Amino acid sequence: MRTAEIRQKFLHFFEGKDHQIVASSPLVPGNDPTIMFTVAGMVQFKDVFLGFEKRGYTRATTSQKCLRAGGKHNDLENVGYTARHHTFFEMLGNFSFGDYFKRDAITYAWEFLTSPQWLNLPKEKLMVTVYASDDEAYDIWHKTVGLPAEKIVRIGDNKGAPYASDNFWTMGDTGPCGPCTEIFYDHGPDVAGGPPGSPDEDGDRFMEIWNNVFMQFNRDEAGVLHPLPKPSVDTGMGLERLSTVLQGVKSNYETDILASLVKAAARETGVAYTQDQPSLKVIADHIRACAFLVADGVLPSNEGRGYVLRRIVRRAVRHGYKLGQKGLFFHKLVADLASAMGDAYPQLIEGQARITAALKAEEEQFARTLDIGMALLEKSLEGGKRTLDGKTAFTLHSTYGFPIDLTADICRERELELDMAGYEKELAEEQERGRAAGKFNAAANVEYNGNDTIFEGYVANSCEARVLALYKDG
């Protein structure tokens, strides 16, 4: 079953249960300073959960564009390392705004996944977790659905009050939250990893596919939980993960849309297509994040959301460079993405020229300094050093436009230490010099003041600009 068909099936299933199909909202949340990006399907309904906004429906279903590349939900460092995490992904969701609660949520989910008319997944491949003290959810799974006790894991340490663990979902530091129950698919013993709740649960074997959150609280800035006006339901299922299950593969990158992008990445970097090259997967992931960000109005810059975009583009370009592609390639993948996802997201087709141009400009800018930056990095490691010193990391950042997380990515793949303390010291000194010289507007790098503090970019901006000017003048 192709991803496009799975998306439609999900929406139709819930439409049949009286849910209103609602379009995805943009990756940039409207008017919400508490989060940088849309990290889940519930974000566009936050005010409905809180009771501030009324809609003409109490049940909704969506396929939502999500980005987890900053703040509380950040999977950037997982990309290239797991088979199931992306920066950009689509989240299928069904929502109840004070309408149904635990029983219907759980039985709907189970029906969709296992009924022969719908996905017909083998029940023995599925297991679930519930919040440790949530006997109600436990009993629904055990008695109503009939799941055996060994397939239901209680998760939670019960140290905090009233809820304080993994099976307690929160949007950000503040906002709607509640205990949850999650459904996992077992890829079988060929894949490394243990069941949820076990020490090696972080592997790819037991893949979390669907989270059903019982929205009951609003968490305030002091961390205090206030009951919501009405208990509600918010669910999220990764479309790419569901495609993995239904297409009978073991990695999201082998599913229709992503495999086509891995192939395109291989073509544009001039290497043979393989699923065993993490850099190709990183590029396939990052083109989606970058193209959708530009489509939703973000442009590369040195602060806030624009700096997240800049970092993702540069990471992708560096992975291409690692594969031997020294020329421009990344922006060319926009066309492949538009053909893979343009039907579902016409904005990719309408905006194709603009998205391509924006990514190309960023790619060109970084291409001018990447090569000499890499040479500097190699030089600093001469003699078999296993640590990248802070001064070099800072020069890479300030003079060659290497965001520190990009440098950390290089160190991680080569198993090198990165002297972060040394880097931060250099950065602080540069900022001090800048302040002393009165050159910088202190506000310039903190456009955004929610919980997504990111690396300062203005140092890179100024120095990089000087370097680029030198290059221009020959």
Ligand code: ATP
């Ligand atoms: P994980 O534990 O695998 O990191 P999560 O618990 O952080 O996932 P939730 O916040 O519960 O994820 O999101 C709901 C669903 O969205 C998940 O069950 C999963 O199917 C999907 N999902 C979450 N993060 C990602 C991601 N980075 N890439 C692809 N799908 C994701």
Ligand code: MG
């Ligand atoms: Mg996660």
Ligand code: MG
């Ligand atoms: Mg999880």
Ligand code: MG
């Ligand atoms: Mg989860």
